[in-house]
Each structure stands twice: as C-alpha cells, then as structure tokens.
Amino acid sequence: MTEAGSPAPPRPRVLVNCAISLDGKLAYAGGARARLSGPDDLRRVQALRAACGAVLVGAGTVRHDDPSLRVHWELLGAPPGREPLRVILDSHEGIPERSRVLDGSRPTLLATPRDSRGRYPAGVEIWRSPGTRVELAPLLGHLAGKGVERLLVEGGATVLASFFRERLVDELTVYVAPVLIGGASAPSLLAGEECPDEARTIPLERTGVEPMDDGVLLRFRPRPRAASAAHPL
Numbered sequence: 001m002t003e004a005g006s007p008a009p010p011r012p013r014v015l016v017n018c019a020i021s022l023d024g025k026l027a028y029a030g031g032a033r034a035r036l037s038g039p040d041d042l043r044r045v046q047a048l049r050a051a052c053g054a055v056l057v058g059a060g061t062v063r064h065d066d067p068s069l070r071v072h073w074e075l076l077g078a079p080p081g082r083e084p085l086r087v088i089l090d091s092h093e094g095i096p097e098r099s100r101v102l103d104g105s106r107p108t109l110l111a112t113p114r115d116s117r118g119r120y121p122a123g124v125e126i127w128r129s130p131g132t133r134v135e136l137a138p139l140l141g142h143l144a145g146k147g148v149e150r151l152l153v154e155g156g157a158t159v160l161a162s163f164f165r166e167r168l169v170d171e172l173t174v175y176v177a178p179v180l181i182g183g184a185s186a187p188s189l190l191a192g193e194e195c196p197d198e199a200r201t202i203p204l205e206r207t208g209v210e211p212m213d214d215g216v217l218l219r220f221r222p223r224p225r226a227a228s229a230a231h232p233l
C-alpha cells in the first residue's frame, strides 16, 4: 500500500547482492575493482542471476568494472539457458562504447533521463526516465510490465544507496570476504547522502548466516524502524 492507502503499483521483487571486505569496502582505492568472492560465492551469484529476470548496475560500475552481467553457465555445470535482461542506469556521464554490456550478445536496457544526450548502439533498448536522473519506481514499473518478476541489483555504492533510501529493496545478501581494505577513497557498501544520526540509518533484520569460502554469507531484509528504545548505557 502507498501512504495514501492505494495499492502500490506492481514492481519486481528486488534482491540486492554484493561482496565486501570485512571493513565494508566494495572495491579498492578510487573504485578499482576488487575480486572479493571465492569460488562458491561466484557460483552462488551465477545461480542467482539465472533465477532473475533482470540484473541491474549503475554506470559507475560499468565504467570501473566493465562487467558482462551474463550468466557463467560453465560455473554452474549447466547448459546455457535463459539469461536475465541487463539493465544499466546512466544519467549523464555515459558509458564507454566498447563496454561489454553493449556488445549485443544479450539483451540490454539502458535507463537514462529524458534529456540525456547519450548515444547507444542499435539493439540496445533505451528507456527514458522523467526527471534529471533515472527514477527508480517508474523503471521498476516498466520492468514489471515486461514480465520481470525478480530483479537482481548488483551495485555499485550509489545505486545501492538509491534503492535503499527509496525503500525498494526486499532482500540483501552480502558476502563478507576475509580481508581488510581501508582508506577513504575505496567505496563502501552505501554511498549517497550523509547519515547524521540514527533516524537516517536503514534498519535491517538478519535472516541468515552461513560460512562461504573463507568468508561468510549474510542475509538480511529491511525492517521498519522500531520506536526508539532507551539505550542501556
């Protein structure tokens, strides 16, 4: 339900998945790609992609990591099957023409503001958003209209902040790698606005913990903010 009491418009179930260091970093200094997952976690992520109708990242991730966002069926020991739609959020800076998500090998949807001058190869579906940035709720409505029931959001830090701040996340899985990265320029899980106090935190409920590779896999779902209880100390 919306705050006005009307039913919420249909949208896919949104699953967020990422890998972090023990100190919460998604990447190395300046955003350089960090390969934090071990073999079991890599396989888990491939299975997750295969189970979703679409997989989404922001332009920053495309510029830093150049991911293919394909399913690596060979890691699953399975014959190639249906692949998720690759969805990229690109506001203004654009993504390199030779990005792997633009290689035409699998369907890609580029979500960009209406006034954006970005140019993309033929074969890439363009979805124009109202506003000066890609608005997530209408985009999710568009994906639901295309039959996407589960959307996997893989990052990066700015996109994750938008999804969490707009309360559009249903599940979060985080692989925590046994490594510390440190420094101020390595991005942590959530970018976006500053958090001055508890009122602006995003409360989560733990739904699972399991050892994975040499690290640990944590599962959460967002929970409503509880009335603030007196702190014991």
Ligand SMILES: NC(=O)c1ccc[n+]([C@@H]2O[C@H](COP(=O)([O-])OP(=O)(O)OC[C@H]3O[C@@H](n4cnc5c(N)ncnc54)[C@H](OP(=O)(O)O)[C@@H]3O)[C@@H](O)[C@H]2O)c1
Residues within 6 Å of the ligand: 017, 018, 019, 020, 025, 026, 027, 028, 030, 031, 032, 033, 034, 036, 057, 058, 059, 060, 061, 062, 064, 065, 089, 090, 091, 092, 093, 094, 133, 134, 135, 136, 154, 155, 156, 157, 158, 159, 160, 162, 187, 191
């Ligand atoms: N460890 C992991 O699991 C993992 C996974 C993915 C990424 N990463 C890391 O994350 C880093 C990239 O993160 P990032 O924060 O720089 O970039 P990002 O979150 O991937 O992309 C952010 C960009 O998306 C575009 N955008 C359009 N509409 C948006 C909206 N409503 N909300 C948010 N973004 C929107 C903007 O593009 P414009 O720039 O065009 O304005 C924005 O700058 C890299 O270091 C990468 O290695 C790590």
